[in-house]
Amino acid sequence: MLFSSVVVGQKKTLFTKSTSEKIVIDGRFTEASWANADIATDFIMIEPNNGKPIAQEKRTEVKIIYDNSAVYIAATLYDDEPDKILKEFTLRDDFSVADHFGVLINGYNDGQQEFRFFVSAAGVQQDGMYTEAYGEDFSWDAIWDSHVEITHFGWTVEMRIPYAALRFPSEKKQTWGLNFYREIRRDRQQYSWSLLDRKIENESVQAGVLEGIENIETPTRLFLIPYASQYLYANTSQKTFGEFRGGMDIKYGINDAFTLDAILIPDFGQTKFDNVELNLTAFEQQFAENRPFFTEGTDLFNKGDLLYSRRIGETPDNLTVADNETVIDLPSTIKLINALKVSGRTKSGLGIGVLNAVSEKTSVHIKNNDTNTTRLETLSPLTNYNVFVLDQRFRKNSSVSLVNTNVTRNGEFRDANVSALVWDLNTKKNTYNVSGNIKYSYVNNHFDLEDKKGISAYLNFGETSGKFRHSFGGVYASDDFDNNDLGINFQTHYHGLYFNSSYRILKPNSVFNTFFANLNNYTEFDNRTGRIQSGYSRLNFNTTDKKNDYFGFGATISPLKVYDFYEPRSFNEEKFVMIPDNYNAYVYFSSNYNRKWAIDINPFVTKFNEKGRINYGFVFSPRYRFSDRLALIYNFTFNRQNNNIGWIAFDENDNTIFARRNRITYTNTLQGKYSINNKMNFNLNVRHYWSFVTNHDILTLQDDGGFTENTTYTENRNSNLNLWNLDLTYSWWFAPGSQVSVLYRNNSFLFSRDFSRQFESNLRDAVNNENLNHVFSISVRYFIDYNSVKNSRFYNSFTKPKTRERF
Structure with a gap:
């Protein structure tokens, strides 16, 4: 057996070779090209015991070969207890309760962006991008092929990743950043080929190197994904009607x-x-x-x-x-x-x-x-x-x-x-960071006399390595900064300063597998008046114990009165409301999802320094995994605000009217999934949201941010909102990039000023009313690779020149 996973310049390097064989993605590695491929091995633990070599009985061996269209990965993942390998079936990009193998590729070897491809032991694909600034983003989906096999010694993975799913320079000799990942789920252990040192925040700079890809002639990257959808709409107050939609997605590789x-x-x-x-x-x-x-x-x-x-x-x-x-x-x-x-x-x-x-x-x-x-x-x-x-x-x-x-x-x-x-x-050495931005906005209002111009800025200094890490910085926004036409921004005319400190353990101790503590301090001021808009200190802890149960705790102290310039919603931009000092705390517990039964619990409370003003509630979310194919998750959230104060209207004299009010919110959700296999899934998503507000004291806002009692405003400004959503979907990925999806959806929206406070009647009104909408739709998307069409007999029969028959 040839082992060529070597260290060059303190980075592990794997050498790959080209092949002219047709590689069948079946997880069996029977092609001759695999026999002589170099092997990457000697995986090292990421979590929880960072830096510990993988055990011999769980060793992992990976090979890479390539041709002009794709790179191919073959991974052999040994396990001394193959019958205990976890392999829950899920939708794409849902890691859930399963072992995983992944390959992490950076075509520019610049330590800043990786394309990540994972496969679970159930054969479910996950893919995403990693950047140092934003971490992992699994909203990105590529089109690639994979297959897994469970064996008597563990499991195997075979992957084909076409060049179309990657980015790399147009050079004859390629040098790529490379890493491999393995998760043994039952032990909650994660491994990588090139060590991901938890003392360093940026993962991509710690990748190894892939050498050997040379003189590839990548095919034309042109993909067409036509779709056709049929919708059927129904409503109690309207006639049933249908709608057909059709269109196309086009993906074209301008170059590599x-x-x-x-x-x-x-x-x-x-x-x-x-x-x-x-x-x-x-x-x-x-x-x-x-x-x-x-x-x-x-x-x-x-x-x-x-x-x-x-x-x-x-x-x-x-x-x-x-x-x-x-x-x-x-x-x-x-x-x-x-x-x-x-x-x-x-x-x-x-x-x-x-x-x-x-x-x-x-x-x-x-x-x-x-x-x-x-x-x-x-x-x-x-x-x-x-x-x-x-x-x-x-x-x-x-x-x-x-x-x-x-x-x-x-x-x-x-x-x-x-x-x-x-x-x-x-x-x-990735130990310190300076980051920031400066923004300039310009708005042409046409009908206004003056155009609107503004600036915003942010500057951060941070220590980004080690057990202890610190950062500090500031933010600024002018009065007229406005990026809301294509962005979203909630505040202007302010400046703020912050300081953060954090501590984490890098290896397990006798009590915790992981431990993280973080302290945040933030103070914010209004640019025009100098009044404080926000000021708090927040301490939170996140830990995982030896049974891999998760515990969290946090507390926030806002010890000063602050001034809110937005809640008055007045044309007088310097009008404000005073918010009293307050204190917040929460506890979070999440049991190990490896168990069939698991639960999440999260109580929280905020107490204001004002008589009777308090917010409290909790989240309760049990889940049960009946099998690797069937699972249900229920979530119940309760939130109550007593003596909350907020804006409700302007009166005929342009006074700003507030109310002291109570608000109660119930949210019930149910998520269920049944997977026929790793390509076919049924999913259920149900949500009932009920929130109501009763105003018991009407108030007039004063210039000093306080209130006086208002006895003349009598309009009913109570609120009651019922929302009902139900989605039942079937999804079948019948080929790479090609999907049939069927959706049944019903939903309703009910808002009223007069209402009952009984939960049962509100739920009944939400699901049984004339505004309940029904949608049934079928959509088909089909992936067409131009090269496959070009090489087909059908295409060639029309494009090849005809030979003249002899007589």
Whole structure:
């Protein structure tokens, strides 16, 4: 047996060889090319005992070979108790309770970004990107092939990763960053081929090296993914109707380093529902991005945190109508015409990214309730969204970026432009970091007399290695900084200072497998008045005991009165409300998910220095794994706010009206999955959200941030929100990149001022009312590789020149 996993310049190096054989991905390694391939071995523990060599009976051996289309990985994972290998079936990208093997590839060997490909012992794929700034991001999905086999000595993995799933420079001789990963789930042990030293925060700089890939002639990277979807909608108050949608995704490799992704007539009808809440704050609710195009491969576009992609296709909320008018056909989203992104990196380390999307002009009918006439008004004009990024990497651990976002609306509508300079600088040994950014925003309001210009800045100094780590820095935002056309920003006109310290153990001790403690201190001031807006100290502990049960504890002290300039929602921007000093604490327990029964418990409380004002609640979430195929997770969250104070309205004299109020929120969710195999899954996701608010004291805000009793305002401003969502889905990945998905969804939204406080009646109203919507949809996506089509007999029969017959 030939072992060629060697250390060169203190980095492990694996040498690979080319092959002309056809490699069948079956987990058996029967091709002759595998026999002479070099072997990577001598894995080292990451967690919990960092640096400990893997036991001989659990040794891991990995080989790599390549051809002009892909790299191939063969891993043999020994286990002295193969019958105890955990192998739960899950959806893609869900690690859950299973052993895993992974390969981590950095085509530029620059220590800053890795493409990570994992396979569980059940054969489920997980893939994502790792960057030092953002960690792991599993929203990215590539198209690759894998197969596992459970054996009498452990298990094997065979993988084919096409060059289309990677990024690397256009050079004859390639040198890639490389690491391998193995998790033995029953022991909660993680291993890597090249040691990931927990004293160093950046994982990518600790990778080994892959040598030997030379003179590859990569094929044309052109992939077409056409889709067809059929939707059927039903509602108690409307007729049932159907809708057909069709479109295509295009992925084209401009070269080995740059890729074009485009969607023509996108369809996002089967994306996960949003967890909407009763929002009583001065700010909008922020939602996660669930649309694949805007989550896959967007790490470059997230530089500087200027992109909140939910803005693209978002229905604007600035449509103003008279009291006697009603909007008839308000859509839930603005339709996208198309979207594309081009991204990649030159061999000198310069990353270039362009993201562009166009949404269609959307108009709505507005009915005059007095005259029964309607008028047409533009809700959203034809709009172009653009993000442009230049990101220069250097010294294998640092980068400087220039980012620009632009929103241009057709006609006399608001346009916006934001630019940012972003830096992330690390010392050669990755022990210290200086990071930060400076942003400039410009908004052309058209109808306003003056355009809006503002700046924002952030600067951080940190120690990033060792058991003890510290950081400090500051933030600043001017009055008119505004990046909300394509980003999201909740505060302006403030400056703040912070200091953080943390401690962790790097190896298990007699009590804990892991232990982490963190202390945060933050103070924030209003730029215009100098008043303190926020000030707290927060201490939290996170630990894992010897049974791999997780414990957490945290406490926050806000010892000073602070001033909130946003809750008054007044045109007088210097109006504020005083928030009393307060104290918060929580406890968190999560039992080891390896057990069939597991539970999460999280009680919390916040006490204000004001009579009767307290917030408290808890999260209770049991889960049970019936088998490797069937599992259920239930989550119940209760939250109560007593004597909370918040804005409710303005009266006819433009006084700012607040209320002292009680709020109670119940959230029940149920998640279930049944996996037929690693390609077919049924998933159930149910959520009932009920939150109600009763105002018992009406107050008028004073100029000093205090209140006086208001006895003249009598309008009912109580709130009751019931939300019901149910998704039942079936997913079948019938070929790499090709999927059939079936969705049944029902949902309802009920808001009222007068209501019952009985849970049963609210739940019954949520699931049995005329506003309950039903959606049934079937969607088929099919992955077409241009090279497969080009080499097919069908294609050649039309493209090969015809020979003349002799007579």
